[in-house]
Amino acid sequence: MALEEAQIELFKTDFDRVRQEIGKVIVGQQGIVDSVLVALFAGGHVLLEGVPGLGKTLLVRTLAQVLQLNFSRVQFTPDLMPADITGTTMIVEDPQSGRRSFEFQPGPVFANIVLADEVNRATPKTQSALLEAMQEQGVTVAGVRHALTAPFVVIATQNPIEMEGTYPLPEAQLDRFLFKVMVKSPSLSELSAIVDRTTGVEEIHPEKILDGAAILSMRLVARETPIAHHVREFASRVVFCTHPSAADAPDIVAKYVRFGASPRGAQGLVLASKVRALLDGRYNVAFDDIRQVALDTLRHRIILNFEGEAEGITTDQVIERALQKAASDMAVRRPV
Secondary structure: OOOOHHHHHHHHHHHHHHHHHHHOOOOOOHHHHHHHHHHHHHOOEEEEEOOOOOOHHHHHHHHHHHEEOOEEEEEOOOOOOOHHHHEEEEEEEOOOOOOEEEEEEEOOOOOOEEEEEOHHHOOHHHHOHHHHHHHHOEEEEOOEEEEOOOOOEEEEEEOOOOOOOOOOOOHHHHOOEEEEEEOOOOOHHHHHHHHHHHOOOOOOOOOOOEEHHHHHHHHHHHHHOOOOHHHHHHHHHHHHOOOOOOOOOOHHHHHHEEEOOOHHHHHHHHHHHHHHHHHOOOOOOOHHHHHHHHHHHHOOOOEEOHHHHHOOOOHHHHHHHHHHHHHHHHHHHOOO
């Protein structure tokens, strides 16, 4: 079904309204807010990485306040068990008949927005409890599958500097996140505004803008956004250029990368770039849309080798080089 101008305009309007309401609470961090919203409307999960005190948890809480969705927060700790996330089956006694039966008690994962705070502080066994929920939109407890209510999004946070007593997320779970967003410190003017806004007596209460049905409708509009064959090929080439086994892999990839991005990386590039295209009021995806979402989409899907880590190479550098290589390859194939 072809997109209509009214659909694109409504998408932009609703996106801007949500962004503005979040801006009443969150000072600055416009790029971070936009990335979280792009992932939400693309139907993906988000990993926020940054030092404590930058407002990661506040951002997720504010997002839940602006949207008419159920919200739950899980504080990940080393003693957290999988059942503390997914729920468990308990024996329940009927107060009238006295009869006992097994009844499933849902865990905090049964919400529309789940904040997994400091997710790397829990053991791998507990971290993996989120895998099925993130990928399959459901959990299995005692052999019975329980579906989650759509929309469902996990927004996890982790601290990159306190690594003692933490458990790095396994690659299989990292790959389930559509975006990994780096949260940086605010500027001087933003810091001053934060202090002014948070040390007074006035409390800010953002309005609720969208409900679950509206979000699902916006996700459908995003998926219907057309993408030309050569733009889709560009996204595929970017991911392909992150693989050291590729015959024409860039030098930085061949030398410093152990494993490149998975096919989910290419899927994520296309989905997120469709949302970006709609925000610019366009009916189709452009190369620049791919470039805008490439770092957030791919930085957690590339594994450096020992030499790359020792040399201080970052996955962002690898992605930038892959973008350049893919663009040059496309230029050769499609001369101007």
